[in-house]
Amino acid sequence: xxxxxxxxxxxxxxxxxxxxxxxxxxxxxxxxxxxxxxxxxxxxxxxxxxxxxxxxxxxxxxxxxxxxxxxxxxxxxxxxxxxxxxxxxxxxxxxxxxxxxxxxxxxxxxxxxxxxxxxxxxxxxxxxxxxxxxxxxxxxxxxxxxxxxxxxxxxxxxxxxxxxxxxxxxxxxxxxxxxxxxxxxxxxxxxxxxxxxxxxxxxxxxxxxxxxxxxxxxxxxxxxxxxxxxxxxxxxxxxxxxxxxxxxxxxxxxxxxxxxxxxxxxxxxxxxxxxxxxxxxxxxxxxxxxxxxxxxxxxxxxxxxxxxxxxxxxxxxxxxxxxxxxxxxxxxxxxxxxxxxxxxxxxxxxxxxxxxxxxxxxxxxxxxxxxxxxxxxxxxxxxxxxxxxxxxxxxxxxxxxxxxxxxxxxxxxxxxxxxxxxxxxxxxxxxxxxxxxxxxxxxxxxxxxxxxxxxxxxxxxxxxxxxxxxxxxxxxxxxxxxxxxxxxxxxxxxxxxxxxxxxxxxxxxxxxxxxxxxxxxxxxxxxxxxxxxxxxxxxxxxxxxxxxxxxxxxxxxxxxxxxxxxxxxxxxxxxxxxxxxxxxxxxxxxxxxxxxx
Numbered sequence: 001x002x003x004x005x006x007x008x009x010x011x012x013x014x015x016x017x018x019x020x021x022x023x024x025x026x027x028x029x030x031x032x033x034x035x036x037x038x039x040x041x042x043x044x045x046x047x048x049x050x051x052x053x054x055x056x057x058x059x060x061x062x063x064x065x066x067x068x069x070x071x072x073x074x075x076x077x078x079x080x081x082x083x084x085x086x087x088x089x090x091x092x093x094x095x096x097x098x099x100x101x102x103x104x105x106x107x108x109x110x111x112x113x114x115x116x117x118x119x120x121x122x123x124x125x126x127x128x129x130x131x132x133x134x135x136x137x138x139x140x141x142x143x144x145x146x147x148x149x150x151x152x153x154x155x156x157x158x159x160x161x162x163x164x165x166x167x168x169x170x171x172x173x174x175x176x177x178x179x180x181x182x183x184x185x186x187x188x189x190x191x192x193x194x195x196x197x198x199x200x201x202x203x204x205x206x207x208x209x210x211x212x213x214x215x216x217x218x219x220x221x222x223x224x225x226x227x228x229x230x231x232x233x234x235x236x237x238x239x240x241x242x243x244x245x246x247x248x249x250x251x252x253x254x255x256x257x258x259x260x261x262x263x264x265x266x267x268x269x270x271x272x273x274x275x276x277x278x279x280x281x282x283x284x285x286x287x288x289x290x291x292x293x294x295x296x297x298x299x300x301x302x303x304x305x306x307x308x309x310x311x312x313x314x315x316x317x318x319x320x321x322x323x324x325x326x327x328x329x330x331x332x333x334x335x336x337x338x339x340x341x342x343x344x345x346x347x348x349x350x351x352x353x354x355x356x357x358x359x360x361x362x363x364x365x366x367x368x369x370x371x372x373x374x375x376x377x378x379x380x381x382x383x384x385x386x387x388x389x390x391x392x393x394x395x396x397x398x399x400x401x402x403x404x405x406x407x408x409x410x411x412x413x414x415x416x417x418x419x420x421x422x423x424x425x426x427x428x429x430x431x432x433x434x435x436x437x438x439x440x441x442x443x444x445x446x447x448x449x450x451x452x453x454x455x456x457x458x459x460x461x462x463x464x465x466x467x468x469x470x471x472x473x474x475x476x477x478x479x480x481x482x483x484x485x486x487x488x489x490x491x492x493x494x495x496x497x498x499x500x501x502x503x504x505x506x507x508x509x510x511x512x513x514x515x516x517x518x519x520x521x522x523x524x525x526x527x528x529x530x531x532x533x534x535x536x537x538x539x540x541x542x543x544x545x546x547x548x549x550x551x552x553x554x555x556x557x558x559x560x561x562x563x564x565x566x567x568x569x570x571x572x573x574x575x576x577x578x579x580x581x582x583x584x585x586x587x588x589x590x591x592x593x594x595x596x597x
Contacts (some may be wrong), residue, residue, distance in 0.1 A: 002455055003217040004448075005068045005161040009108070012067040013060040019067040019110075020051035026069045026112055029159045029325060037132030038150045038159070040074045041081045042113035050097055051110055061468055063108030071154045071163040074114035075121055076206065077101065077195035085197045086119040086129040089322035090315060097276040098195025099230070100164060100206045100223040107222040110158055114533060115150025119324045120312050121199040122331065123147050124170045124391040125380055128324045135376070137179045139417050140374045145175030145391075148207065152179045155209045156449035162219050163209040168199045169299055170395035172207025173407040177370030177420030178304030181449050182441070183407040184208040184216035184434065187233030187427035188399060191220070192227035198306035201301075202232065203399040211448045213408060213438035213456065217241055220430065228449045239431035240537070242497035244439055250277055251287035251363035261390050263373035269411040269419035270369050273440075276410075280443050285363050289477060291355035296396035298352075300330070300389070302337075303345035304400070309334035313325075326384055349400060356401050360426065365436060368394040370407045370420035394422065404430045406437040409446050470543040471496065473533040473559050473569030475507070476589040480534060481517045487549070491542040500530040500587075502560040507531050508572060508580035509592060510553075519554065519572025530562050532588030533569065543568075553577070 003011075003022075011017040027045050030038075052067065060066040073076050075085040076095035076103055083295050084091045096102070101111065118128040126149025127133045134149045136142040137156030144153050148165030152175030165172045169184045176183025184207060191206045198204055206223065210216035226235040240487055248464060252274055253259075262269040275500055309330045316323050316331060360366065372394060375387045398405050403424045411419040421440070423433045442458040477484040482493065501520075505528040506520045521529060547556045553576030557571035572580075586592040 009066045033157050035135050038133045039113045040131050066108035068109045069112045070109045071115045071160045073151050073165045075197040079229045081114050086117045088126045089319050089480045099192035116120045118147035119327045121147040122327045124388045145170040145178035148175050151209050156181045158451045167207040168203045170392045176407040177436050180409045180418045182210045182213050182216045185405040187404040190224050190236045192230045196228045198311040213434050217434040236428050242495050248282045249363045250282040251285050251366040251408045253289050254286040257289040260372045268443045273410045273421050292397045295352045295400050303342040306334040306337045322511050366424040370422045376521045402427045406433045408437040408441045469537045471567045475520050475533050477571050494537040496535040500562045504528050506584045510580050510581045519577045529584045
């Protein structure tokens with residue numbers, strides 16, 4: 001049985017699967033994987049079962065990740081387990097969970113264990129750990145990707161539906177691309193980094209691995225939030241997943257910037273991905289990536305390498321024999337950097353960021369290959385640093401430029417080898433990226449991870465609703481920026497999406513009311529017109545208060561949308577609309593009101 005986080009939480013709430021069954025199955029899958037390099041440490045199964053017992057006393061409807069098993073990268077603190085950052089001599093036992101882990105648990109998730117990584121999160125390949133190299137879930141001769149190797153493989157093998165990683169240069173994206181899963185890299189500061197062993201503290205973020213973009217975003221909704229204990233935390237608006245907007249413009253690397261280092265299969269797969277993006281309604285725009293590539297050079301060949309020295313340099317100096325030789329070589333480069341170099345780097349980054357954002361100004365999203373080539377373990381052994389650098393071609397600039405990103409599967413070659421794309425946009429656009437990622441992934445028809453199981457049906461509206469919320473379609477004075485929208489805002493309603501009704505309704509203007517309001521009347525199927533609406537989400541109690549405040553001749557009924565979905569929404573009483581003006585030809589209240597100006 002393939003379990004996504006969303007479906008598994010729903011199964012627990014309905015009682016069709018018990019928490020104990022899920023936990024037993026999770027540990028059975030760990031045994032079946034027969035790969036001791038995935039996890040560095042595991043919780044005792046009895047402790048997880050005891051935590052599940054305590055969870056049953058809570059209301060599962062209020063827990064968005066009710067009973068969902070999760071894995072955590074071993075540079076993120078979990079109170080019961082040691083933190084090693086893949087260096088046995090570095091080990092310590094945290095007294096409390098990292099902030100993100102605490103949020104997961106508060107949402108009903110069950111931590112299973114700590115996953116392997118490139119030591120001190122320094123590497124893109126997943127092969128720089130004294131705990132071994134996790135086997136790539138699709139092709140055992142390929143590197144698993146790093147640094148969050150264990151987290152990506154644990155999800156791809158179906159051991160857990162969600163795992164936390166970290167991402168500084170690439171660590172939440174390349175492992176996803178190499179294992180045919182989703183890797184969501186949030187906007188910097190959106191998720192607290194309290195309780196995370198830093199790599200480059202100013203660039204680090206916790207990331208999420210999942211089988212689907214919907215699962216990844218559900219986890220992000222839980223772990224996102226401002227944290228006063230984290231000096232790099234930012235109060236960013238998350239938003240919600242929604243249907244794709246019309247007129248979407250997706251930037252792609254111009255021809256000269258499509259670098260694949262001789263991997264013809266990757267080049268073909270990216271061309272196919274561009275065609276698929278067009279097929280789901282996007283317009284492609286060639287984009288000059290020169291400032292992006294120049295920015296990437298600053299990460300490992302500029303002063304930012306000194307941030308890694310600031311994080312673990314004292315430990316390395318005292319324990320030189322405890323550190324992986326390649327990790328030590330990379331971090332030791334910082335000794336050549338001066339304070340003046342750091343300031344020069346900051347100045348150069350400002351210049352490059354301005355140039356890069358000029359390129360982004362004409363597009364909504366930038367689409368790039370997650371990795372430009374596939375690397376085998378044998379090839380890596382022959383060139384451990386050069387190939388590592390090539391894997392980061394389309395990733396190393398992202399956090400330096402303050403971009404949000406999501407890596408999604410794009411193709412599986414006949415020989416079973418994967419290819420993925422990454423979608424990027426300025427910070428704060430996480431929900432838009434997840435929505436596009438979900439639509440693109442669904443359009444591929446690819447199986448999930450390394451499991452050979454089909455993707456679940458995609459319903460962005462259902463995904464946007466959190467546990468305990470009800471969606472409502474508003475058609476008139478409650479629309480955004482209209483006179484009564486404040487009533488929704490006062491109830492902490494969340495905007496989800498713009499939509500249209502099925503052509504089964506007509507719209508009437510009741511101008512005698514104050515303020516003027518429309519009345520939506522259901523007519524014979526197909527004899528009406530599509531009417532523009534907005535979908536908002538309300539918690540159940542607030543929904544009840546809102547409905548109770550709706551005055552006659554309006555009422556709340558069930559509307560059918562143009563895509564067949566049904567949602568609660570405003571309707572007018574037929575008797576009250578007999579003498580009202582039919583304004584259906586305007587297609588919506590906003591267009592009608594604009595015509596009166």
